[in-house]
Amino acid sequence: MNQPTPIQIVFKNIHKADSHTLEVYLQGDGYKSMAKALHRTPEEVISEVKASGIRGRGGAGFPAGIKWSFIPKASNKPKYLVCNADEGEPGTCKDRDILRFDPHLLIEGMVIAAYAVGAERGYIYIRGEFFRESQRVEKAIQDAYAGGYLGENILGTGVKFDLAVHLGAGAYVCGEETGLLESLEGKKGQPRVKPPFPANVGLWGGPTVINNVETLASIPAIIEKGGPWYAALGVDKSTGTKIFSVSGQVNRPGNYEVEMGISLRSLVEDYAGGVKGGWDNLKGVIPGGSSSPVLTRTACETVTMDYDNIARAGSMLGSGAVIVMNKSVCLVRAIARISRFYRHESCGQCTPCREGTGWLAQILTRIEAGKGRAGDIELLEELCGNISGKTICALGDAAAMPVAGAIRAFRDEFVFHVEHGRCMVE
Amino acid sequence: MEAKIDTTSPRFSPEALAKAEEIFKRYPPEHREAALMPILHLAQREFGGWLAPEAIEYVAGFMKLAPIRVYEVASFYTMYNLKKVGKYHIQVCTNISCWLCQSDAIVRALERRLQIKVGETTGDGRFTLVEVECLGACVNAPMLQINDDYHENLTPEKVVGLIDQLP
Numbered sequence: 196m197n198q199p200t201p202i203q204i205v206f207k208n209i210h211k212a213d214s215h216t217l218e219v220y221l222q223g224d225g226y227k228s229m230a231k232a233l234h235r236t237p238e239e240v241i242s243e244v245k246a247s248g249i250r251g252r253g254g255a256g257f258p259a260g261i262k263w264s265f266i267p268k269a270s271n272k273p274k275y276l277v278c279n280a281d282e283g284e285p286g287t288c289k290d291r292d293i294l295r296f297d298p299h300l301l302i303e304g305m306v307i308a309a310y311a312v313g314a315e316r317g318y319i320y321i322r323g324e325f326f327r328e329s330q331r332v333e334k335a336i337q338d339a340y341a342g343g344y345l346g347e348n349i350l351g352t353g354v355k356f357d358l359a360v361h362l363g364a365g366a367y368v369c370g371e372e373t374g375l376l377e378s379l380e381g382k383k384g385q386p387r388v389k390p391p392f393p394a395n396v397g398l399w400g401g402p403t404v405i406n407n408v409e410t411l412a413s414i415p416a417i418i419e420k421g422g423p424w425y426a427a428l429g430v431d432k433s434t435g436t437k438i439f440s441v442s443g444q445v446n447r448p449g450n451y452e453v454e455m456g457i458s459l460r461s462l463v464e465d466y467a468g469g470v471k472g473g474w475d476n477l478k479g480v481i482p483g484g485s486s487s488p489v490l491t492r493t494a495c496e497t498v499t500m501d502y503d504n505i506a507r508a509g510s511m512l513g514s515g516a517v518i519v520m521n522k523s524v525c526l527v528r529a530i531a532r533i534s535r536f537y538r539h540e541s542c543g544q545c546t547p548c549r550e551g552t553g554w555l556a557q558i559l560t561r562i563e564a565g566k567g568r569a570g571d572i573e574l575l576e577e578l579c580g581n582i583s584g585k586t587i588c589a590l591g592d593a594a595a596m597p598v599a600g601a602i603r604a605f606r607d608e609f610v611f612h613v614e615h616g617r618c619m620v621e
Numbered sequence: 622m623e624a625k626i627d628t629t630s631p632r633f634s635p636e637a638l639a640k641a642e643e644i645f646k647r648y649p650p651e652h653r654e655a656a657l658m659p660i661l662h663l664a665q666r667e668f669g670g671w672l673a674p675e676a677i678e679y680v681a682g683f684m685k686l687a688p689i690r691v692y693e694v695a696s697f698y699t700m701y702n703l704k705k706v707g708k709y710h711i712q713v714c715t716n717i718s719c720w721l722c723q724s725d726a727i728v729r730a731l732e733r734r735l736q737i738k739v740g741e742t743t744g745d746g747r748f749t750l751v752e753v754e755c756l757g758a759c760v761n762a763p764m765l766q767i768n769d770d771y772h773e774n775l776t777p778e779k780v781v782g783l784i785d786q787l788p
Contacts, residue, residue: 273649282757283754283755283757284755285716285717285718285754285755285759286717286718286755286759287755287757287759288757288758288759288760288761290757291757291758316649318647322757323662323698323700324700324756324757324766325757326769327769327770327771359647359648360647361647361655361658361659362658362659362662363658363698363700364658364661364662364698364699364700364701365698365699365700365753366697366698366699367754378658379655380652380654380655381654381655381656381657381658381694382654382657382694383693383694383697384697384698399649399652440759440760441760442718442721442722442759442760442762443717443718443721443722443762444721444722448759448760448761448762449760450760481717485716485717485755516718516759518717518718518721518759519721520721524721529717529720529721532715532716532717532720533716533717536716536717536754536755539754540754542697
């Protein structure tokens with residue numbers, strides 16, 4: 196099986212030796228897009244990004260250009276740009292590769308974004324466990340300052356942008372943008388009530404844009420080749436490329452950058468080396484990180500990897516973490532494991548999430564252990580309904596969706612567990 | 622720094638103080654509190670890999686914050702160790718992608734080799750073994766972290782070899 200030639204936009208450098216260094220980055224025309232952007236007006240830069248149609252790669256899929264345009268032009272408070280590198284959605288590990296192998300691409304994207312929205316200070320919020328990656332990024336920032344790509348007078352244009360790393364300390368909820376802002380301010384990472392949205396009231400009360408690593412790393416190519424060029428890649432409302440982290444029971448797990456709209460089957464078979472035991476051995480796929488509902492094999496046959504099509508199939512593209520499960524997997528056990536994660540990560544602020552994630556984990560663990568009771572499945576469904584949409588942030592929904600989705604897609608397995616006190620897989 | 626701090630309490634070395642100054646420069650002077658998390662990371666490194674109540678008190682004095690304000694942050698984030706950990710803090714990811722790639726066997730191999738259960742520290746204080754949530758290296762599962770470093774694409778045999786060669 197030959198791997199197709201992938202299109203490389205975000206991953207264009209990572210296979211080069213010493214790709215993380217400024218020297219290698221400059222050899223590949225590094226910081227030229229930034230120079231180009233700084234000689235255009237901020238409005239023109241935002242228009243270019245809007246024209247590209249790029250949507251946020253962190254999970255929510257909000258169009259980046261539109262997000263930037265929400266930043267008020269006049270503000271009596273400083274504006275900020277924050278990169279969300281708190282990569283924590285289980286199954287997702289794409290941003291780590293950008294941080295450790297191409298930090299200058301991220302920095303270049305950030306300078307362009309900061310210029311477009313008028314921010315003079317920015318932060319890269321990196322999850323605490325990525326300590327080695329953060330060292331790479333800090334070195335790259337130092338080198339960028341020394342080279343005149345950051346600081347008071349970038350490339351002599353008079354544009355100012357200061358950038359620093361802020362290291363997290365192990366809290367999934369800080370991937371939520373307002374939890375992240377709280378954490379950046381030196382507090383517990385408990386998400387804020389919205390509105391106001393960060394575009395109006397963000398970091399230290401200033402207008403703030405928060406973008407994912409992959410989104411920002413896509414910006415230099417959009418400026419270099421133009422929004423329409425980027426928009427021609429992918430499909431309709433899912434333009435450009437996306438990095439999919441394909442993990443689980445595949446022969447060649449990895450981070451693969453492909454055009455949006457590729458079929459899930461092609462991604463798994465042509466890139467990730469196929470399902471262990473062959474396609475017919477596939478049980479289901481979690482297509483967008485642990486929060487996204489599992490797709491059955493039937494759905495996997497036809498679904499394509501774009502926002503709309505995955506939504507139509509009953510799940511979501513999320514962060515692009517494709518978790519493949521073959522027939523050896525007990526779905527109840529898999530979902531029980533995921534539910535324990537959400538129980539651990541609930542910040543405790545909202546009762547439906549704090550209590551609900553505990554109940555979900557407890558009941559699923561009980562069912563998985565063969566001690567399920569009549570009515571447990573219905574109780575789980577009721578709980579999911581009582582959590583969804585009733586919390587300050589999306590963590591509650593993220594906890595409920597995989598449970599409700601798994602029961603919807605694999606109800607027989609849950610019923611068998613409850614009725615027979617064991618798994619139907621073994 | 623603060624005269625009232627007991628001299629037997631932990632305090633930053635000159636190198637750590639220099640590092641702290643660098644950290645403060647990352648934030649606007651009027652938002653000094655933002656440095657609390659990096660300062661806690663620094664304190665944990667300085668004071669033996671964990672944050673004893675005395676370390677929390679020291680950081681509070683250093684940051685000019687109430688101790689409870691520091692404690693609520695330190696206790697919110699899992700990477701701040703509020704209990705002593707071994708010289709090698711072994712954190713095994715058992716979340717979905719690693720679990721699908723047999724992380725349970727990694728945990729079992731470590732428990733057997735170290736003769737401790739998850740959550741425990743060896744009698745000689747060398748190893749603490751814990752299970753952690755997704756560490757973001759899912760395509761190289763199963764994996765674990767020892768102190769600052771990731772170890773990926775593991776097998777039970779490899780993990781035993783890894784432990785045995787630690788100095």
